[in-house]
Amino acid sequence: MVRVFTFASGKGGTGKTTVTVNIGTSLAQFGKRTIIMDADIGMANMGLALGLEDVPVTLHEVLAGKAHIHDAVYEGPAGVKVVPSGISLQGFQQANPERLKDVLGDLVEMCDFLLIDAPAGISRDGIIPLAVADDVILVVNPELSSIVDALKTKILTEVVGGHVFGVIVNRAGLEKSDIINQKMEKVLGVRVLGTIPEDQNIRKAASFKTPIVVKFPASSASVAIRNLAAEIAGIPLEQRGPQSQERFIERFTKVLFRGKK
């Protein structure tokens, strides 16, 4: 059965695009047919993140009624399919976000997972992705303004008939994550699905227009993102690949250490 997730936040810059692109790529690495779509039609940057900024047809043309969605689907890393949005202001003005529902109908035929990157804020084009997904995942930073805005987005999602599945805490520092997660769950009333640490490799990978899970698969953020993807897709621990590779390295290091004693 196809599952449609929207990644939303309320506050801007919490990491929605980064999380959508990398969870989508991880799901593709796990062999799941996955599409990631940039529904941030006003401030699109998924295309930029993946080197697809110059493609001829984007979601803009589709929502303007000038192209079919099949022509706006591109091949991304690890076989993830990407529907980028355009970056021109004119394209944004001509795009009708109400058409998104019809577009999804066509896309779900082609995949196991459809991940939608939502815009920040509570504009009209931001509300539709909250309503059309099976589940909304809130991407929140561990700071008060981000949590408060996420709460507004959660309430808005429920008002438009959507469902919030859980929270991803992104850019976590060294503070006690258990306490932060407990507070987060109390305030937002939904489960924390996982935490992604602050990781400089995310910016480095972005400068190569490549997801961190491909460019730096062993980095701390990549491990966390793969775990989240596996959690979302219900993939058992032993099939999570690089993570077991990490356990192997851990075991190997222990053996070496023991050998020196």
Ligand SMILES: Nc1ncnc2c1ncn2[C@@H]1O[C@H](COP(=O)(O)OP(=O)(O)OP(=O)(O)O)[C@@H](O)[C@H]1O
């Ligand atoms: N875990 C992280 N560690 C370090 N940097 C991060 C992390 N997550 C995201 N970033 C950086 O934060 C910035 C914002 O991320 P991103 O563009 O994914 O956020 P967004 O929520 O999509 O923003 P917008 O609301 O503008 O669409 C980017 O420069 C990204 O590289």
Ligand SMILES: [Mg+2]
């Ligand atoms: Mg974004």
